[in-house]
Amino acid sequence: MEFFERFAVPHPSPLIYASMVAIGLVVIAIIAGITYFKKWGYLWDEWLTTVDHKRIGIMYIISALLMLFRGGADAVMMRFQTSMPENTFLDAQHYNEVFTTHGIVMIFFMAMPFIIGLMNFVVPLQIGARDVAFPRLNALSFWLFFAGAMLFNISFVVGGSPDAGWTNYYPLASNEFSPSVGVNYYNWALQISGIGTLMSGINFVVTILKMRAPGMKLMKMPMFTWSALITNIIIVFAFPVLTIALLMGTFDRQFGTNFFTSVNGGMDMMWANLFWIWGHPEVYILILPAFGIYSEIISTFSQRNLYGYTSMVGSMVIISLLSFLVWVHHFFTMGHGALTNSIFSITTMAIAVPTGIKIFNWLLTMWRGKITFTVPMLYSVAFIPLFTIGGVTGVMLAMASADYQYHNTMFLVAHFHNVIIPGVVFAVLAGFTYWWPKMFGFLLNERIGKWAFWNLAIGFCFAFFPMYITGLDGQARRMYTYSEATGFGPLNMLSFFGAGLMAIGFVLIVYNVYYSFRYAPRNVGDDPWNARSLEWATHNPVPEYNFAVTPEVKSSQAFWDQKKHGHSLFNKEYEEIHMPNKSGVPFIMGGLFFVFGFSFVFSIWIGVILSLLAIFACMTYRSFEQDHGYHIPVKEIKETEEKFGGADK
């Protein structure tokens, strides 16, 4: 029995038991459903073993949406707990677990996969490629992310959640102050999904550099592809730091080393430095693709070319360089003295310049345009003022002396939600709506979409603007309760109201997916938005080979030029198309990594060794496997193209 005791939750409550039951019931329902509808074969053949970048992209997005609801439930619980002084809905320990998982789930398992999912789906199409450079590696990236996400999510019911904040500062995260296995889960869930992300980064850099359609010079790439290229270069440089830092944390917690301890020459501040050397570039890994999405959408719905293409690219390059030079601003208050803080204060504020250029370029893109307010455009239009407010409060935080007063307060919480929600979340929702017809061949309902948008935008203002004020009034972040005398009550109640509106907005988005699947008209054609870039030159939904004929490109808005200036994109005859084979190995490796991570979390060494051996066996198998892919014959391409009604495309 002793063996099983370690899996018990250290701080059980009715809420956790209820979740256990709910998780169990959902799993049973899913298994029963798939069995009843006889979908196991379909699931295995079409999804679990796929190496198609489009399907992998869709799986990333579905996972991200699921995680959005997990993180969102955490958020609503936190806002409810703090909506009234001395509220007893959650106790301190649970509140700590909830805000820790909220941060980790939203950053690692919602925002990252949503962004990477959109990149997966869109980038190969935008550059006229048939897939990414390493399709099977891409599948492995996804399954590693998925294994990490699942590992993190079971921590809630098996062994206990991490409770040291998403920043996981040592010595708070050490065995002494965080004795449950929660932080082990943190280390391994992030490690496994982080390795997946690193592989994605390499994959996309190679894809974009090597697999562009003929004629697509670097400076003729669509802006989203540019943002993806720069983002993935940042990933390749930043993620190894996280990998090593997590490994050092694991060694400290499980093998008794002293990297981050405050005794025996260890240094707790080193974790903070390493974490943010990865963590600040991570912020730009999220926001740069969002900038790319907005650039595509604003240009499309203003019916104008993107203003200042060169300066858009240049500003992203500058942001990516500066993103590695600002990490100290996350702990100005650590006491490095005025000189260090001044230097990092200036580098931080410098980022406002390239960001400002982008804001003005978007405004100038709309200038003299012909603006239609579709759902994706509404998100983009709301993004500009809201992100500007988030950006300027960032400049305020960058002023080191003033940061001594904002640091660790609700002002900071307001600021980063003010950039991440209108910046990243609105962007992925806009991109999701914008590229939806490319994925499924029909549009999401505009009316429900607009309702969702207004709930989110208004809810956001109510939820986060009051925090700026309570922060300046001395409300520190991560406080599970406060006394009535502080006077924080009414503004926190307002925040809870806003969180409620946002929750309604997210539910409406899911309802919209359901509604549109059932009722949306299917004959929207291949170009429902009157768009400009190459991904719209193929069919909706996209056939598995993407383009029947490799396109030849002359500008960054190749499809627009074909429509308006008679550039011809597809000049060649049909030829056989070489495609990669499906493979179950990435899925199996994901499962093995899950076992490996789980065993490591609980220090079950036999499980660690066996799963590691099996992982190496999979890699060896891959090394000796003869797999040359398969060819789609011309006849089949012709049939598919005729089915879409455009054999001449």
Place this chain on the structure above:
Amino acid sequence: MKLKMLILSLVFTIAVVLTGCEPVLVLDPQGPQAETTANVIWLSIATMAIIVIVVMTLLAIVLFKYRASKQSDDYEPPHIEGNHIVEGIIIGIPVLIVIFLSIVSVTSTYKVEAPPEGYEDQEPLVIYASSSNWKWHFSYPEEDIETVNYVFIPTNRPIEFKLYSFGPITSFWIPQLAGQKYAMADMVTTLHLAADNPGEYMGRNANFSGEGFAENIFNVTALPQDEFDQWVEDIHATANPITEDTFNELLEPGHLGQLTFTGTHLDFSPAPEGEHAGHDHGSSESEKEQEDHSEHGEH
């Protein structure tokens, strides 16, 4: 768009009305350091408000003027690559703003990291403030007294808080007197401040440090020098001395009320500075000290 502006202004109005009764703590400074930061905050709010208003106005004009429903069906938006003058302006003006704010940031940072303005020639009162889960211990080496969870300081005199921690990283914060600074286990950081007016101020740990974090607060009382001296005398007359055993009991995780002792724990458990610092690897003295520290960890 109008609707959104309306909502925005509504939110701000509600927020202002709700807090209108008294100014928020950070913007109600009671000492020179907090006043410096409050001035920087007001200045940056003003500068940033201009930027936000400009962007919002431009956006409103563009959206109003160039929306499709206002234009004829055959209007074809032009192809515009960019313009060097326009790009010069949208780069130049932000650069100027950033330079201006950088100067403000650097000068004010040097100011709050130094002894408070106007108090440079006075000898500062040194107070060691150390945190343990989830309490604050204040040691007055000169006065030879120690308090828990409350601190008395004389007004119109520079105070030098020496900060360190017996556990997780904490952040020492008295919003109305000065900004935060971390307290860490293996080094001592210094926070300079001074109180202009007598009064009671809220102080707290602002950095998440585990279960008891929310209640990790302390009370600050600023009072004139003669009353402060009287207070010190009273303590010497009435309080018990602090011993290593009582102090180790105090370090146990939990919450305590306000306590007062004569003597300081620094005598038997020195702060991690100088030869006692966690990173002073050279001397054999420091190794001895590290052993002491690991003992504390086990208590």
